[in-house]
Amino acid sequence: MDNRRSNKKAWFFVLPVVALVAFNAIIPLMTVVNYSVQETFGNNVFFWEGVKWFEQVLNSDRFHDSLGRQLIFTGIILSIEVPLGVAIALTMPRKGVWVSVCLVFMAMPLLIPWNVVGAMWNIFALPDIGLLGYALNSIGFDYDYTQQPLSAWFTTILMDVWHWTSLVVLLAYAGLRSIPDAYYQAAKIDGAGAWAVFRHIQLPKMKRVLTIAILLRFMDSFMIYTEPFVLTGGGPGNSTTFLSIDLVKVALGQFDLGPAAAMSLIYFLIVLLVSWVFYTLMMKNEGQ
Amino acid sequence: MNKKYIVPVIYIVCLMLPIYWLVKMSFMTTNEILGTFALWPKEITFDNYIKIFTDPTWYNGYFNSLTYVGINTVISVSAALPAAYAFSRFRFLGDKHLFFWLLTNRMAPPAVFALPFFQLYSAVNLFDTPMAVALAHCLFNIPLAVWILEGFMSGVPKELDETAYVDGYPFWKFFVRIFIPTIAAGIGVTMFFCFMFSWVELLLAKTLTSVAAKPIAATMTRTASTSGYELGLLAAAGTLTIIPGAFVIYFVRNYIAKGFALGRV
Numbered sequence: 001m002d003n004r005r006s007n008k009k010a011w012f013f014v015l016p017v018v019a020l021v022a023f024n025a026i027i028p029l030m031t032v033v034n035y036s037v038q039e040t041f042g043n044n045v046f047f048w049e050g051v052k053w054f055e056q057v058l059n060s061d062r063f064h065d066s067l068g069r070q071l072i073f074t075g076i077i078l079s080i081e082v083p084l085g086v087a088i089a090l091t092m093p094r095k096g097v098w099v100s101v102c103l104v105f106m107a108m109p110l111l112i113p114w115n116v117v118g119a120m121w122n123i124f125a126l127p128d129i130g131l132l133g134y135a136l137n138s139i140g141f142d143y144d145y146t147q148q149p150l151s152a153w154f155t156t157i158l159m160d161v162w163h164w165t166s167l168v169v170l171l172a173y174a175g176l177r178s179i180p181d182a183y184y185q186a187a188k189i190d191g192a193g194a195w196a197v198f199r200h201i202q203l204p205k206m207k208r209v210l211t212i213a214i215l216l217r218f219m220d221s222f223m224i225y226t227e228p229f230v231l232t233g234g235g236p237g238n239s240t241t242f243l244s245i246d247l248v249k250v251a252l253g254q255f256d257l258g259p260a261a262a263m264s265l266i267y268f269l270i271v272l273l274v275s276w277v278f279y280t281l282m283m284k285n286e287g288q
Numbered sequence: 289m290n291k292k293y294i295v296p297v298i299y300i301v302c303l304m305l306p307i308y309w310l311v312k313m314s315f316m317t318t319n320e321i322l323g324t325f326a327l328w329p330k331e332i333t334f335d336n337y338i339k340i341f342t343d344p345t346w347y348n349g350y351f352n353s354l355t356y357v358g359i360n361t362v363i364s365v366s367a368a369l370p371a372a373y374a375f376s377r378f379r380f381l382g383d384k385h386l387f388f389w390l391l392t393n394r395m396a397p398p399a400v401f402a403l404p405f406f407q408l409y410s411a412v413n414l415f416d417t418p419m420a421v422a423l424a425h426c427l428f429n430i431p432l433a434v435w436i437l438e439g440f441m442s443g444v445p446k447e448l449d450e451t452a453y454v455d456g457y458p459f460w461k462f463f464v465r466i467f468i469p470t471i472a473a474g475i476g477v478t479m480f481f482c483f484m485f486s487w488v489e490l491l492l493a494k495t496l497t498s499v500a501a502k503p504i505a506a507t508m509t510r511t512a513s514t515s516g517y518e519l520g521l522l523a524a525a526g527t528l529t530i531i532p533g534a535f536v537i538y539f540v541r542n543y544i545a546k547g548f549a550l551g552r553v
Binding site for chain 2: 004008010011017023024028031032087093098100102104105107112113116119121129130132165219225226244247251252260264268271272276
């Protein structure tokens with residue numbers, strides 16, 4: 001990236017992008033900031049409130065609970081999807097027609113609208129008429145995701161693994177394909193075992209794409225809304241009310257603009273902070 | 289067949305099970321679905337599909353969705369092309385910060401923006417038009433498009449630009465006639481991703497439309513709540529939303545993996 005020419009006119013090249021994104025990002029963001037420090041009783045009359053909403057949100061048990069659930073959820077799905085995706089990518093064929101077949105089938109869940117994914121799993125997991133629920137109950141599990149929090153969590157996680165593991169597979173596979181055959185031949189001559197090949201050849205080569213995979217999965221799972229909302233509606237009780245479900249409840253359900261805006265900003269800052277750490281890591285990798 | 293391929297085969301079978309369940313239900317009547325547990329439909333019925341193809345509120349949903357997805361893809365890619373070129377070839381004031389700022393918008397939770405978006409697009413009189421959704425989806429598709437295209441462009445040696453310059457090509461002629469065809473694969477992948485993320489997103493699309501531009505996904509949720517659960521119909525509509533995606537994957541299958549790695553492999 002760094003033997004680029006200096007060119008001040010380059011700003012004209014990026015102007016359309018900046019204009020379009022700024023229109024969508026800065027104006028709404030400023031609206032949110034405005035709401036977050038004011039109180040309103042309707043009629044477009046606003047009163048200055050300072051940091052009251054931020055204090056209220058940061059001290060509320062409700063926010064702590066949904067943030068906690070969100071962190072646990074993101075942690076669990078990352079620790080399942082990343083190793084599983086790498087394992088599947090390692091076993092995929094490298095050449096021939098089967099590569100295309102695998103890729104097409106594996107990419108399918110990624111292209112289904114998110115509410116259809118939710119609706120699909122909603123029925124698929126029903127204990128009486130859904131394949132998953134019926135099968136689990138008939139082999140002796142007491143499973144009903146509409147009643148039991150544990151089952152609801154299991155279903156939500158399984159759905160996310162079903163939906164997004166393919167993303168990790170495709171990324172890891174792209175990384176694996178960029179390893180020249182000569183590396184494997186050298187490893188064979190040296191008598192390296194499968195684990196040594198993975199540890200010293202495949203994993204280092206996949207490091208960069210895996211960082212992207214983890215970054216994308218972190219961002220998207222942390223922002224997850226539609227699928228769990230359609231699947232469980234945040235229930236039973238509040239057991240699967242993740243951060244953005246809670247936020248929409250506060251903002252559109254109760255129309256508490258101030259607290260909702262403050263919550264939005266805190267939420268955005270958390271995503272931003274973690275993503276910045278990942279981004280810095282990624283750029284450092286690229287520099288090497 | 290090699291024993292090793294058992295893992296991908298099992299994985300694909302697991303992926304297909306919920307999809308099969310949806311497709312199966314789309315060929316059954318709602319009563320039959322709710323009545324008993326059945327692995328396949330006893331009597332195949334096409335009523336659900338006939339209803340969707342003859343009822344304008346249903347098929348218009350598909351047109352609306354495809355319209356805003358199409359507009360969004362065109363806007364995102366054509367705005368991102370020059371920007372990605374600038375990021376990949378030039379150094380300029382604030383370039384790294386700008387690049388990260390663009391990415392931060394990919395990270396903005398749509399739930400955060402739902403309400404202000406509604407107000408913004410109402411204020412500029414675009415509410416309930418496909419254009420509103422297409423522009424709103426630029427928020428996360430443009431950063432992604434710039435990111436992917438920049439990766440592909442950085443893979444093209446700079447000597448190409450310099451040779452064209454020495455040969456006396458004016459810049460725009462070089463860009464359109466030589467550079468764009470060189471990264472055609474990258475553009476294809478980028479379009480695929482813009483299509484994908486715009487097609488699957490619902491929260492913003494639903495917030496920004498009410499009647500005239502209602503996307504198919506929103507039609508599904510609203511029908512479910514007004515006329516009770518018409519499961520067969522919903523399953524048929526859901527099945528039909530998978531088809532455009534499957535069609536697009538087939539065309540870009542060889543570039544998908546590379547595009548997911550954002551051109552940086």
